[in-house]
Amino acid sequence: MRSLRPLVEHVEAVLARVAPLAAVRVPLETAAVEAPGLVLAADVVAAAPVPAFDHAAVDGYALRSADLPPRESVSLRVVGGVAAGQTASRALSAGEAARVMTGAPLPPGADVVVPVEHTSTGRFVPGRDGAENAVTLARPRKDNIRRRGEDVAAGLVLATAGDDVTPALVAAAAAAGVRDLAVHRRPRVAVISTGSELRPAGAAPGPAGVVDSNSLMLAAIVRRAGGVPVRRGGVPDDAASLRAALDDVVGEVDLIVTTGGVSAGAWDVVRQVLTEGGTATDADLTGVAMRPGRPQALAAWRDVPWVALPGTPTAAFVAAHLFVLPAVDRLRGARRPGLPRTRLRAVAGPWGSGKQRSEPEPHGPATPRTPRTPRTHVVPVRVARDGVAPAVGAVGGHSLVALLGADGLALAPAGGVRPGDELEVVLLGGAR
Structure with a gap:
C-alpha cells in the first residue's frame, strides 16, 4: 500500500506551485468598488494630514479661551457663523463668539468650542442661521477641537503590502489624499469538471446522468476567495476533449482547477492525461491522508498551474477550501493563504470512525506495504459558543445537505471523536 501524503504537506505542495501575480495600480474609486479580494502590492502612505485643518468637533460657539472665566458663566457678543465647507469672514476679537458647525474651520483667534446645548441658545434651528446677538456660556470640560493631523500625519503608513483592501483602508486613504493603490492583479481561475455523465444545471439528467454541480460550486468558491472564475463546465471522459478544454483556457487564466x-x-481521464506526459508537466498524482478527498493531483498545463480534485461533490468542496482557496490567496498576494483556523472542543459525540477502510489505491497497482499515515476525517460542523458538533448529515462524508448547515470543517482524527476532544477547525465563515 502506497503511503499517503499528510494533509498539511499537500497544502505546501500546492502553494509551492503558485506565486503572487504582478502588481497593477488602480484608482482609489476603482479599488473601492472592487475591494473584496484585492491585496496590496505596496505600502499605502498618507499624502496629506487628517484632519487637514483645525476644526470644530461639535456644533456650538467658537471663542477665545481667554474670555472664559474659571467658574461662573459669561455673556459674549455673537458675530456671525461658520458652516462646514466655509471659512470665517474675520478673526475673533476679545468678548466675541461665532456660531460654528461640526467640521467647520475655526475663526482665527478661536481656541475653544462650547457645545450649543450647554449655552443659553440651547440648540440651533436646522436650515436657519441664528439671529441671536449674544450668548451666555460657561467653560467646557474640553476644547472640542480636532487639530490638524491629530488622526493621520502626512507620511504615516496606513497599510502594508500583503494587507487586504478594506472599506476602512479605502476611507483612510481617501481622507489622506491617496489617489491610487498598488494591488496584485486578481487571479483568473479556470473551473472544469470532468465526466461523461455530467449534464448542465437545469437540464434533465436522464436515467444515468448527474447534474454538474461541481463547476458551479467551484466558481462560487473562487469568486468568494477573490478570484475571477472562468467556468468551462463539464467535459466528457475523453482525453482529446480534456486537452482541448485545457488548451482553450491557456493564456486566459492563472490557475486551472478540475x-x-x-x-x-x-x-x-485526468489521470490518463497526466500520466501520458507531453503537454502536462511536473505531474504529481498522490493520495492525501484525508476523507473525503483522498485522490489528488497537481501538474502544469503549458506552464499554467493545475490543481486536480476528486469528483465527488463533498470531496471537491472540502478539497477546494483546503487546497484551491490557499492557491488563490497566494496568487492574489495574501500574507496568510487559506481560511482562518481555530481549536475548539467537540460538544457532541461520539462521531467519526476508528476504522481505516481498505480501499484500492487511486494511482496504479499496490506496492509493498509501508506504515500508513493516519487519515484525517474532514467533517462539516456547526460552530457554537461552547464548541463544535457535526452538521446534520455530516457523519458519513457524502451529504451535500450537511454542507448547507456547516460553518466549519473539523479536522478529526481517524480514531473518532468524543465529547470534550479538542479539534482543529477551518472556519468557513472566514471565506471572503
Whole structure:
C-alpha cells in the first residue's frame, strides 16, 4: 500500500506551485468598488494630514479661551457663523463668539468650542442661521477641537503590502489624499469538471446522468476567495476533449482547477492525461491522508498551474477550501493563504470512525506495504459558543445537505471523536 501524503504537506505542495501575480495600480474609486479580494502590492502612505485643518468637533460657539472665566458663566457678543465647507469672514476679537458647525474651520483667534446645548441658545434651528446677538456660556470640560493631523500625519503608513483592501483602508486613504493603490492583479481561475455523465444545471439528467454541480460550486468558491472564475463546465471522459478544454483556457487564466478523473477508474481521464506526459508537466498524482478527498493531483498545463480534485461533490468542496482557496490567496498576494483556523472542543459525540477502510489505491497497482499515515476525517460542523458538533448529515462524508448547515470543517482524527476532544477547525465563515 502506497503511503499517503499528510494533509498539511499537500497544502505546501500546492502553494509551492503558485506565486503572487504582478502588481497593477488602480484608482482609489476603482479599488473601492472592487475591494473584496484585492491585496496590496505596496505600502499605502498618507499624502496629506487628517484632519487637514483645525476644526470644530461639535456644533456650538467658537471663542477665545481667554474670555472664559474659571467658574461662573459669561455673556459674549455673537458675530456671525461658520458652516462646514466655509471659512470665517474675520478673526475673533476679545468678548466675541461665532456660531460654528461640526467640521467647520475655526475663526482665527478661536481656541475653544462650547457645545450649543450647554449655552443659553440651547440648540440651533436646522436650515436657519441664528439671529441671536449674544450668548451666555460657561467653560467646557474640553476644547472640542480636532487639530490638524491629530488622526493621520502626512507620511504615516496606513497599510502594508500583503494587507487586504478594506472599506476602512479605502476611507483612510481617501481622507489622506491617496489617489491610487498598488494591488496584485486578481487571479483568473479556470473551473472544469470532468465526466461523461455530467449534464448542465437545469437540464434533465436522464436515467444515468448527474447534474454538474461541481463547476458551479467551484466558481462560487473562487469568486468568494477573490478570484475571477472562468467556468468551462463539464467535459466528457475523453482525453482529446480534456486537452482541448485545457488548451482553450491557456493564456486566459492563472490557475486551472478540475474535478473528477483522478482516482483508479478505467475512465479517469485526468489521470490518463497526466500520466501520458507531453503537454502536462511536473505531474504529481498522490493520495492525501484525508476523507473525503483522498485522490489528488497537481501538474502544469503549458506552464499554467493545475490543481486536480476528486469528483465527488463533498470531496471537491472540502478539497477546494483546503487546497484551491490557499492557491488563490497566494496568487492574489495574501500574507496568510487559506481560511482562518481555530481549536475548539467537540460538544457532541461520539462521531467519526476508528476504522481505516481498505480501499484500492487511486494511482496504479499496490506496492509493498509501508506504515500508513493516519487519515484525517474532514467533517462539516456547526460552530457554537461552547464548541463544535457535526452538521446534520455530516457523519458519513457524502451529504451535500450537511454542507448547507456547516460553518466549519473539523479536522478529526481517524480514531473518532468524543465529547470534550479538542479539534482543529477551518472556519468557513472566514471565506471572503
